[in-house]
Amino acid sequence: MMAEPEATRYGLALHTTSPQFGLALSDGVGTPRSRVWDLGRELSVHMHRLLAEFLPPQTWQDLAFLAVANGPGSFTGTRIGVTAARVLAQQLDIPLFSLSALAAFLQMTVADAAPNELVAIQLPARRQQVFAAIYRRSSDGRTWQTWRTETAIAPEQWQQELAAIAPPIRLLEAPENLGDTVTGLLELARWEWAQGTRSHWSDAVPFYGQHPVET
Template identity: 50%
Template sequence: MREADAYGLALQSASPQLGAAVGAIGGELRTQSWDLGWELATHLQLCLAQFLPPLAWRDLSWLAVAIGPGSFTGTRAGVATARVLAQQLALPLFGISTLAAVARSQPALLQPEGTIAVRMPARRNQQFGAIYRVTPDGQGLLPALADTAMTAADWQQTLAAQPADCQVVEAPPQLGATASGVWHLAARAWQQGERPHWSQAAPFYGQHPVG
């Protein structure tokens, strides 16, 4: 199959706002968000069924899902749904960091060989942080610091060690729009020949949900 024909569907459910993105590599990317709140898990599959047409499930070549950090319930529901779909359709499934998706969804940040720091509030007076280096072509992200829960003081210390031109980004409370970032990162991995099995995609919570 030509890359231009490789349609992919990406899901972002790590916040009360569900997001989806679908498109072919090199073609137009279609996105949509739904403010579902606590009912995200209940309506997720219905939203996808209404969003996908005029494409059919058989038209897809790969799937992608945000694996967290973020909402425990939403992340779990999104990953579980994506795993079932990938298994039933026999498609590769890309698990993408929510923080990486936040960075990739903002094209203005993608300065070749630049540095992006992404922060997201966490529980118990902590925060999630990650550091990414932009690839020379300005399209990909390489993790310099994987998603980590840390104190505010530790985060400031981490930032102090970054280049002076490091761009610091706060993850928005509603993440639906970052489905585009999930899609772009997965599409790049697809182009590079990666074909991950659905069983490899697992939620990243970063913290225990209780306590």
């Protein structure tokens, strides 16, 4: 199979699950170019303008794939980001990798995990719960594989689950602001792309974990 032209190897990642808006762009060879903005509730007002300003000197036609954080986190931010990424991927007719914000955090912050090591992660949620998951470091040490699917859970129940795992595993808590982990998101998507995965935009759905309205 012939190698793809260099201009078509760029990947663009969007991270909107927290009060920050993160963008990262890379061709898989050089250092990724990234930027983070503290937008809070102004995400929908500024996102498209910031995207257009961030992309040059590359163009939309240079992109081979997109990646988006699909949650957990802010309901509104996650919905806006996933919707925008789906529209872009559909219009550009390129793959869209919809990936966990928790996995992106691990990719950026845990460099010392041994191959196949389990690491637990939690993120504060509403209604006295946490978003929680467990990931296994891949055997080649390059990515993370889901070992315990993300869920919203009471802290007491989560601690009981962790206590039942032997030997004990590390537990990390993700911060409120996750925009700067967009580079980790792009790394995970790049790994999937290199394996030949071509995720369709229609498969990208948000993970909210909780209903947005109190009942």
